[in-house]
Amino acid sequence: MTKHDLVVRNGTLVIPGIGSVAADVAMADGKIVALGKNLVGDEVYDASGKIVLPGIFDPHVHIGNEMSFEEEAESETRAAVLGGVTTIGIFIRSLEDSYFKHLPSFRAAMDQRAYVDSIFHPQLFTDQQIDEIPGYTREYGIRSYKFYMSGMPGIVKSVSDDVLLRGFQNVASIGADAVACVHCETGYLVARARAELTVNKPQGTLADWESAHPADAEALAIRTAAYLAKVAGVHLYVVHVSSQQGIAAVKLARADGTWLTAETITPFLGISSDDVNGFLAKMVPPVRSPEHRAALWQAVRDGTLDTVGTDNTSRRRASKNPQGGLHGARPGHPSLGTHLPVLLHHGRLQGIPLERLVDMATRKPAQTYGLYPHKGTIAPGSDADLVVVDHDLERVVRPAELRGMSDFSPFEGKTLRGWPVATIKGGRIVARDGEIIAPPSGRYLPRTAP
Template sequence: MSGDLLITGGTVVEAGWSGPADVLISDGRVSALVETGTATAATTIDASGRLVMPGGVDPHCHVGFTSGEFTSLDDYRECTTAAVYGGTTTIVDFAIPRPGENPADVAYAQREKASQGLCDSALHGCVVEWDDTVPDQLAALIGDGITTFKMFTTYRGETMASEDTVLRTMKTLAGLGGMVVIHCEADHIIGDTQRSRAAAGRIGATDMAATRPALAETASVAEVLAIAESVDAPVYFVHQSTAEAVELVAAARRRGVRAYTEAVAHHLVLDDSRYAGDHPERFVCCPPLRSAGQVEALGRHLFTGEITTIGSDHCCYDTAQKEIHREDVRAMPNGLPGVETRLPVIFSEYVVRRGLPVSRFVELTSAAPARANGLYPRKGTLLPGADADIAIWNPEATWQVTASGLHMATDYTPYEGMRLTGRPETVLVNGRPVVEDNALADPTPRGRHIRAVPFGRGGA
């Protein structure tokens, strides 16, 4: 058996199993997993002592995202460069309309940017307001391979959707093979809390955790679950930040609701003590960082199976943008840069230090995000026929995170100074080594927009 490229001597890790095997690649795809020494190729990569894993699929990236007066600083080239350095080989971006824009127009414009990337990308559409044109727009987008649609229950006057809009969108998508992915925080609870705190002069970055209470998240999750159950629609909850929110979704799933939980790296690793430090504005995100006890409880659900995926919620703002309104979180840009650090931080903190099985790591960060977004089995696996997107990890490498050593289009990282164990050293995209020995080997943009399969036809 022969091919174009052979990765030999490593331990292959899939979502359901791991073991010694060689990976044979032909025409940009995995052609076989074979016993070591039984295949040949024109080029060979020695992966002895390394873990050979499917490249990460990041289900939650905001690239060049505008919210309020701020736009995040990276484009597709910059975001995907950082992604591949961190072992991620597919990102899922968002096409979020500004007031007055049509969902379809924004999605098609964003889709055209995929070719700027060093890796492939998919796209979430978005619905903010319902009108008679929305059903046809959703049908057209699903026909063009955009099958997931972001909605918000907060950010009134910008991206917040009413309960009626959420219901109508879910009901329409259920009949088309699409799915709502939703940011749940009850805006009325947040608004009341922020008004009270502003009156008391306690609305700055140091007060961030208290301005968006956990109760606002659980209240909104319960409401959206009821809507999904009433119309028998699937729903995916982004960046759930508390165990209580995760458990609400898990209970609904046991009732038969097709409901899924995404956690993000910063909620699994960082806690609200960061708001008491020298630069609290650098950690302002929505939902905010929670208490150490809540972080610990959330992390336990990586082991119970109640969390479906891990994303980054990457928003590439810099310190200057973060500092402009540091005394009023209502005007600050929300979000943290994280596309490059998602996989190494979770691997180090949970696989190395807490014993999370490495196959579960692959499930959470690659296979399950691919399934939930209709990209599996093209992405998220090394089974024959999949795109040869591969991250070869040194599980014992120790290193320190610094902003200067990363490749995101910002001047800070929320993980500054953290000591990690394990990192990807060589990363292949469609069978091409893009990163070799932690250095960019191929800077040529060849990114493709990947069409998602409708929900229930190969997706989650």
């Protein structure tokens, strides 16, 4: 009988596309090598009564917004891996410079300090950056890029439709697998809405923030992006769909023949704008009313939404400044550590099959970004990244226990049911019972043409 490095015994595997299977998983040299019964290993983890999922792949993460990229590469991926996330897609940012100037240090940080594997989606703002797409692809294996149709005042600029089209064409030129990610909001509608809100509501609640970013601005931008993506022949990935109108626009674009993948995020699935945590949940796009949240869950249920991420943008409470109110609190919050528990807790309340939730959080992003079946499944030959979950464990969200750099969470004080109890990355147990037990072992993953 072959002896393996690590065996996870007696769990119920949830394998996207296959279903729930009672089986042991054996791992060696960082890969899954066998599924079966009574497998033996040097180290055995008893997962009796637990479910075992592929490591979670969060395709939508921001790193280095508050501390340095290097510091957050460590602190935020520590929170991620503790929460069952083993791969992340990072929207790296350089507002002016060529990415050739920054990619070496971004990559080194993820190779040396991160607890999770990573891919990069550079955010493109300048003509030079757009011209250099084939070079980034050739030298760094980057096959996904992001565009902001509506920027954020003081944070990122918007790109106009002509720049968007040229960007799409250059992304399409690198191969059929390439992905153009777009923050879809129509800038003029947002700018007017924000200006009106400043005048009409100098003070307000989180619910008022929704009107600063109208759902119609999202829907119109999705339709524009879809039109241009079809012209360019590029695979369009709509990040953080937030509204009923946005969902409708996704359906229309698909009916029109656009190749479109739609993402939502766990803050939108777990929080609505009447939330007791108020401005701790302020972000762009905004968390919306319970009606929009219900529409997102319906789109999870019927398959309109494909993937789920976080839009993690970690901050400290002091710089988040929730007491600054409607206009003074800063957008962005940490959500890597709560990603999986929020999905499991609210998914169960909504009656969504577990396999559907797991598919959106693992296989679908891995397929979209060219990492499947290394990531996103449990099968011989795949990377040995797993998360063992106690589906009935209830815990109150306490920011300090999430182990990121943030001293708050938009979910703080809430009881969630369904938490990871162990995370296995590269065939080693790296987190167990809420503690990190191994040093960082994440790698940046260059992608090759299929």
